[in-house]
Amino acid sequence: MKSIIDLTDKRILIIGASSGIGKQCAITLSQVGAKVILAARREDKLREVLELLEGDGHGIKAMDVQDTENIEKCVKEIINEFGALDGMVYSAGVGTAIPLLQTKPEKIKQVFDINFFGFTEAVRQICRRGRYNPGMRIVGISSVASIRGDKSKTAYSSSKSAMDSAIRCIAREMADKDICINSVAPSMTATELYDRYIEKYGEDSDTNQDLLKRQYLGIAKTDDIANAVAFLLSPAARFITGITLPVDGGLTTC
Ligand SMILES: NC(=O)c1ccc[n+]([C@@H]2O[C@H](COP(=O)([O-])OP(=O)(O)OC[C@H]3O[C@@H](n4cnc5c(N)ncnc54)[C@H](OP(=O)(O)O)[C@@H]3O)[C@@H](O)[C@H]2O)c1
Numbered sequence: 001m002k003s004i005i006d007l008t009d010k011r012i013l014i015i016g017a018s019s020g021i022g023k024q025c026a027i028t029l030s031q032v033g034a035k036v037i038l039a040a041r042r043e044d045k046l047r048e049v050l051e052l053l054e055g056d057g058h059g060i061k062a063m064d065v066q067d068t069e070n071i072e073k074c075v076k077e078i079i080n081e082f083g084a085l086d087g088m089v090y091s092a093g094v095g096t097a098i099p100l101l102q103t104k105p106e107k108i109k110q111v112f113d114i115n116f117f118g119f120t121e122a123v124r125q126i127c128r129r130g131r132y133n134p135g136m137r138i139v140g141i142s143s144v145a146s147i148r149g150d151k152s153k154t155a156y157s158s159s160k161s162a163m164d165s166a167i168r169c170i171a172r173e174m175a176d177k178d179i180c181i182n183s184v185a186p187s188m189t190a191t192e193l194y195d196r197y198i199e200k201y202g203e204d205s206d207t208n209q210d211l212l213k214r215q216y217l218g219i220a221k222t223d224d225i226a227n228a229v230a231f232l233l234s235p236a237a238r239f240i241t242g243i244t245l246p247v248d249g250g251l252t253t254c
């Protein structure tokens with residue numbers, strides 16, 4: 001029997017692949033046949049992830065998306081070494097919480113540099129002729145914070161809303177180039193980010209218990225997010241573009 005999610009020999013760049021959701025995306029995509037290129041700042045972590053992948057033809061690229069001017073150089077080197085892309089996942093992100101009174105413009109800019117400008121610049125660079133194959137599909141890792149208000153989340157939430165908004169525009173602009181783009185919006189997911197949250201608030205805290213009431217299917221596993229990403233990258237999702245898919249255990253129904 002043939003799986004409807006089949007990425008055999010599709011070349012997918014994953015930015016933010018050294019840990020958490022990006023790391024799981026790399027593992028899952030390799031399991032459905034993709035050849036993945038892992039990118040992030042920590043090369044040692046990328047090498048560890050590389051060891052976990054199925055199949056061959058994978059690679060790594062050290063890359064800092066905060067330095068947006070460096071993205072073009074990195075993308076060119078990736079294409080020269082591995083060939084044109086069939087897809088990209090952008091999972092690089094920072095989950096900062098900053099109270100409003102400390103949210104100076106430069107703080108917002110730091111968050112936007114990674115969560116938003118790095119994303120749009122990476123998309124801009126891979127959408128150039130010769131750098132992608134027909135049918136390329138892009139997935140950004142957004143967040144339910146994109147559509148929900150929360151204390152101390154002005155910078156983070158706005159950066160994710162900006163990503164989702166950009167995706168709707170890019171989807172329309174790139175459709176005639178046979179490029180589709182979507183985002184996945186996770187709620188709280190079991191990564192180091194969640195470990196830090198539990199360290200701060202404690203498992204039994206009102207904050208965490210309140211979260212679990214609203215996110216009533218529990219805390220997401222990285223698999224839950226990676227499976228949605230694999231679907232959106234696959235030909236099975238060929239008629240889907242410009243959307244943000246919540247993968248949120250019910251949170252946005254509350
Ligand atoms: N975990 C959650 O509950 C949750 C919920 C909703 C949305 N999200 C979103 O999911 C995405 C992944 O989060 P995660 O939980 O998997 O966090 P994570 O484990 O901290 O992963 C973040 C990734 O981003 C990379 N990164 C950070 N700054 C970078 C930079 N300047 N240049 C290149 N790469 C950079 C990190 O690699 P290096 O440090 O090696 O560079 C790492 O691979 C983020 O966009 C986050 O906002 C997470």
